[in-house]
Amino acid sequence: MTTDSASQWLEILRKEYLQDFIRGGGSAVKFIMPSKEIAPEDLIGRLKIASEEEGFQFASIDAAHTKIHMIDRLFNDIARQVDWDGLASNFLGRLIVNNGCRLQENSKKLKLNEIAALNGLEEKFLIIDIRKWLEKDIYRDYGMSQEFRIAMRKMCLAQLEEDQDPSFFRDLVKQWLQGQISRISLLKEALIFQKINRCNARHILFSLVHWLRRNERSGMVLVLDSFSTV
Incomplete structure (x- = not known):
């Protein structure tokens, strides 16, 4: 994924999912693999901004530090990011x-x-x-x-x-x-x-x-x- 395609993807995600489908009660799973042109943390940061602007609670879990296959550990890490x-x-x-x-x-x-x-x-x-x-x-x-x-x-x-x-x-x-x-x-x-x-x-x-x-x-x-x- 390049910088330009990342911007396009985020715009589609915002309009079709954050502002519409998910806000209306739906759910979705998306997979994405950034290229060397865009750092993962930059993409996550931009997604966080878009999510919070649309009124969503945002949480990011790093599989290098959290055993994401264990639902209790996953929830605990999410909970640390909630006000x-x-x-x-x-x-x-x-x-x-x-x-x-x-x-x-x-x-x-x-x-x-x-x-x-x-x-x-x-x-x-x-x-x-x-x-x-x-x-x-x-x-x-x-x-x-x-x-x-x-x-x-x-x-x-x-x-x-x-x-x-x-x-x-x-x-x-x-x-x-x-x-x-x-x-x-x-x-x-x-x-x-x-x-x-x-x-x-x-x-x-x-x-x-x-x-x-x-x-x-x-x-x-x-x-x-x-x-x-x-």
């Missing part, structure tokens, strides 16, 4: 607004006391309502696995810094997603009882794609780069 806090904050903000509450404009963080004051509500009653909304919109969304639903509910509550020791559980959930948690017993209180492994990783990967859609993202573009191993 979990950003997704949770975005979802929670829209959830609060959709249930009739106002948020402060240009506020970078969701603070329970500020939201309660802005809407003339008591904090203790507002958090009860938010927990109910999260149960309805996340925990009862069976397009995601149970463990993933529990994890995302925890992530959303942690954005309010109202959950018990929020930073502790937020970090633990991200470590669990990224395959870096030392002991699964640390998440027992959060009702997560097993690490991500080859038995549940596929369901959790599907859950992530569903979660991206719930966050008004177009989907996911995943690059499995094996150029360095050829």
Whole structure:
């Protein structure tokens, strides 16, 4: 693949797949072999830009460092490239607004006391309502696995810094997603009882794609780069 043909390929990919077929719910697998005229990292970088401009979550996995035939390792590496806090904050903000509450404009963080004051509500009653909304919109969304639903509910509550020791559980959930948690017993209180492994990783990967859609993202573009191993 030359530089010119790479540009043409990216344009076709953007128009026919990113803007149309995949955005509409489809999926596709593409194989590409760059020539010496274009470095693989340059092509991946251009694909990343195009994907993010179209609202997709982009992840690139290097087969030289990740055992891509192992679904749990693959997911863990994808998870390290996802802005979990950003997704949770975005979802929670829209959830609060959709249930009739106002948020402060240009506020970078969701603070329970500020939201309660802005809407003339008591904090203790507002958090009860938010927990109910999260149960309805996340925990009862069976397009995601149970463990993933529990994890995302925890992530959303942690954005309010109202959950018990929020930073502790937020970090633990991200470590669990990224395959870096030392002991699964640390998440027992959060009702997560097993690490991500080859038995549940596929369901959790599907859950992530569903979660991206719930966050008004177009989907996911995943690059499995094996150029360095050829």
